[in-house]
Amino acid sequence: MTADSEPVKTGVVLTGMPGSGKSTVGRLLSEQTGLPFLDTDALIEAGESKRLAEIIADHSPEGFRAIEAAYIQSIQSAGSVISTGGSVCYSSEAMHHLAGLGTIVWLDVKPDILEQRFVDAFDRGVLIEPGSSLADLYDSRYPLYEQYAQLKIEASPLTAEEVVSLIRQQLAL
Numbered sequence: 001m002t003a004d005s006e007p008v009k010t011g012v013v014l015t016g017m018p019g020s021g022k023s024t025v026g027r028l029l030s031e032q033t034g035l036p037f038l039d040t041d042a043l044i045e046a047g048e049s050k051r052l053a054e055i056i057a058d059h060s061p062e063g064f065r066a067i068e069a070a071y072i073q074s075i076q077s078a079g080s081v082i083s084t085g086g087s088v089c090y091s092s093e094a095m096h097h098l099a100g101l102g103t104i105v106w107l108d109v110k111p112d113i114l115e116q117r118f119v120d121a122f123d124r125g126v127l128i129e130p131g132s133s134l135a136d137l138y139d140s141r142y143p144l145y146e147q148y149a150q151l152k153i154e155a156s157p158l159t160a161e162e163v164v165s166l167i168r169q170q171l172a173l
């Protein structure tokens with residue numbers, strides 16, 4: 001950093017649909033770069049001493065969104081790899097906070113691939129309306145992920161290792 005330039009942002013914030021690989025890619029990226037790793041789902045589960053599905057059942061989807069946004073806004077670790085939960089895109093405050101902690105990288109994975117990675121989205125605690133498909137959820141969230149992304153990775157055909165390599169190449173990490 002020089003006196004007349006912005007500080008270099010080394011943090012990476014992974015966003016995208018549930019099953020897009022944020023936790024897997026984040027862990028690998030952290031191992032390869034040495035940047036600390038934080039998974040916001042794990043942060044919430046540890047803070048609430050409950051599994052995500054239980055928190056959602058106890059508080060309703062809207063309640064979970066508010067809890068998630070509050071935990072995310074409490075994070076102060078700039079310069080880390082942060083894997084977010086897929087529903088963080090609903091909170092503009094949380095997304096703006098994350099943008100201050102690192103480059104927001106959107107792992108875009110198409111619904112047909114996501115479906116192959118899920119046994120049951122409801123079991124995983126994904127905030128999806130009963131009767132809706134992952135494709136519906138993808139369409140409704142697409143503009144939100146797009147709005148906040150500073151880098152979009154077309155991750156559908158890629159292995160987790162290939163996604164990590166692309167991110168490292170694009171961000172010079």
Ligand SMILES: Nc1ncnc2c1ncn2[C@@H]1O[C@H](COP(=O)(O)OP(=O)(O)O)[C@@H](O)[C@H]1O
Pocket residue numbers: 016017018019020021022023024025083117158159160161163
């Ligand atoms: N690029 C990939 N290709 C194939 N499977 C993947 C890839 N990335 C993640 N997975 C698998 O998909 C599932 C969901 O990955 P996960 O990292 O938990 O996603 P997210 O944190 O975005 O919900 C896991 O079983 C993981 O092993």
Ligand SMILES: O=C(O)C1=C[C@@H](OP(=O)(O)O)[C@@H](O)[C@H](O)C1
Pocket residue numbers: 016017018019022023041052053084085086087124125126127128
């Ligand atoms: O997209 C969602 O509605 C959710 C995704 C989950 O995280 P992953 O994206 O890591 O699966 C978790 O935050 C919560 O169960 C809600």
Ligand SMILES: [Mg+2]
Pocket residue numbers: 022023024041083084085
């Ligand atoms: Mg995850």
